[in-house]
Amino acid sequence: GGSADAAATLVACDRLWGLGLPKEELERYAAQLGSDIPFLIAGGTAVGSGRGESLAPVLARGTFHWVFALAEGGLSTPTVYAECDRLRRHRIVPEPHPTPGLMGALRSGDPWELAAHLRNDLQEASVSLRPELQDVIDEGLGFGALAGIVSGSGPTVAFLVEDREAGLDLAVALTASGVVRDVRRASGPVHGAHVIPAPVD
Secondary structure: OHHHHHHHHHHHHHHHOOOOOOHHHHHHHHHHHOOOHHHHHHEOOEEEEOOOOEEEEOOOOOOEEEEEEEOOOOOOHHHHHHHHHHHOOOOOOOOOOOOHHHHHHHHHOOHHHHHOOOOOOOHHHHHHHOOHHHHHHHHHHHOOOOEEEEOOOOOOEEEEEOOHHHHHHHHHHHHHHOOOOEEEEEEEOOEOOOOOOOOOO
8 A cells, every 4th residue: 555655665765865774763754654654664563652653562473364355445544533533422532552461462473362352443433434344344254264353444354364274265255255355365473664685697
């Protein structure tokens, strides 16, 4: 997406112009472009605070496998936040913070343990605006995903699976079901944006 392109462009310009900026400085520039871009430069596993641009690295073991279900059309992030505010207007909402259970699950590298702690505070609003997202989540869970959450403000749904093979099975099942436009598989954590040297002939 656009944020990944912005991170890659910053890293490429740093290399092209021979600036040699430390990663922390690149992340500061990235935060001026968008709240999620510093993470795409840092990579790994991190907790974001502020608008999400202030990062603290988190120890995570192992590799987690994901399947992303892509929907038709988009969801406007400002619209999702407005819907979230509308739905929460009579609630007291505490400051978000990572729970000890989530941090322990990341340290353990156990996808079953992590699945129990995944949540997205914007999911209720995204599903309110696009109820079919709940159908996608239900389908993915029915096909064996360990957990399914709306990614960001949506409409993409992220499914945590047990391993690479489970990811392949889920991707095939979701595609055949017709409830999604397309699927992508990924595993992580991964390095942030970086320049890949050209192959030597």
